[in-house]
Amino acid sequence: MLSALSHGYFLLRKRLRAEDADRYSDSTGKGVSMLQVILLLSAAALVGLDQGVKYLVSQTLAGQPPYVLIPGVFELHYSQNDGAAFGLFPGQQWILIGLTSLLMLVILGVLLSGKFRRYKMVNLCGVLIVAGGVGNLIDRLVHGYVIDFLYFKAINFPIFNLADTFVVCGAVLFLIYFLFVYRESGEKAAAPEKMSGRKSDVADQEENTANSQALAAGVNGEGSDDGASGDGTGEKS
Numbered sequence: 528m529l530s531a532l533s534h535g536y537f538l539l540r541k542r543l544r545a546e547d548a549d550r551y552s553d554s555t556g557k558g559v560s561m562l563q564v565i566l567l568l569s570a571a572a573l574v575g576l577d578q579g580v581k582y583l584v585s586q587t588l589a590g591q592p593p594y595v596l597i598p599g600v601f602e603l604h605y606s607q608n609d610g611a612a613f614g615l616f617p618g619q620q621w622i623l624i625g626l627t628s629l630l631m632l633v634i635l636g637v638l639l640s641g642k643f644r645r646y647k648m649v650n651l652c653g654v655l656i657v658a659g660g661v662g663n664l665i666d667r668l669v670h671g672y673v674i675d676f677l678y679f680k681a682i683n684f685p686i687f688n689l690a691d692t693f694v695v696c697g698a699v700l701f702l703i704y705f706l707f708v709y710r711e712s713g714e715k716a717a718a719p720e721k722m723s724g725r726k727s728d729v730a731d732q733e734e735n736t737a738n739s740q741a742l743a744a745g746v747n748g749e750g751s752d753d754g755a756s757g758d759g760t761g762e763k764s
Contacts, residue, residue, distance in 0.1 A: 563639045566654055570635075573658030577689045578665060581674040588676060604678040606686045609671070624667050631660045648704045655697030662690030 588594060588605035595602045610617035637643070638653040666673040675686040 562644045569654045570658045577662035584676045600681040606675040607672040608675045627664045652697040652701040655693045659690040659693030
């Protein structure tokens with residue numbers, strides 16, 4: 528999934544480099560600044576939601592039996608995870624903190640640069656991934672573990688939390704956009720360019736034809752003038 532995400536990002540970046548940057552931001556930069564504010568506020572709101580829910584869970588479910596929502600299917604089960612999402616890489620706190628911090632800074636920097644302001648889905652995916660990563664990063668820095676509480680008992684799926692959901696949803700949406708929406712929009716954008724190219728080719732051909740006819744007419748006119756002058760010389764002689 529990470530390789531597909533990185534591949535999609537570099538393709539989007541390559542496409543943006545080929546387009547005029549003036550189409551995505553005005554000369555004063557106010558459009559980019561507004562985008563930055565919206566992205567930061569959206570990510571902060573999601574992080575606040577994640578931390579608020581985790582606080583409620585820690586106050587009500589810690590040391591208590593699971594709260595069953597759907598018997599045998601889904602329940603709220605308090606758990607402390609010292610690994611990555613879904614219980615992966617347990618006990619690797621500082622490595623996870625370093626990697627998460629670096630990745631979040633890179634993604635946030637790309638979003639705030641305004642290069643992808645035209646692609647709303649990409650911005651949404653980035654906000655979800657950043658919010659989820661920062662939410663779990665706060666847990667690791669404050670508690671030394673991540674608070675998990677969502678448990679699908681029917682399939683015995685690893686216990687996870689709201690931040691994990693943000694990250695997964697953002698990654699899945701990005702892949703869907705890259706595999707389907709992005710290619711479709713690229714084809715639609717290429718169609719007018721092809722039509723304009725064909726029209727310009729036809730115009731060039733017509734212009735070349737007109738020039739050729741004008742040149743031929745000029746040559747014939749010069750020939751007639753030469754013939755007339757020759758006849759006049761003969762008569763004089």
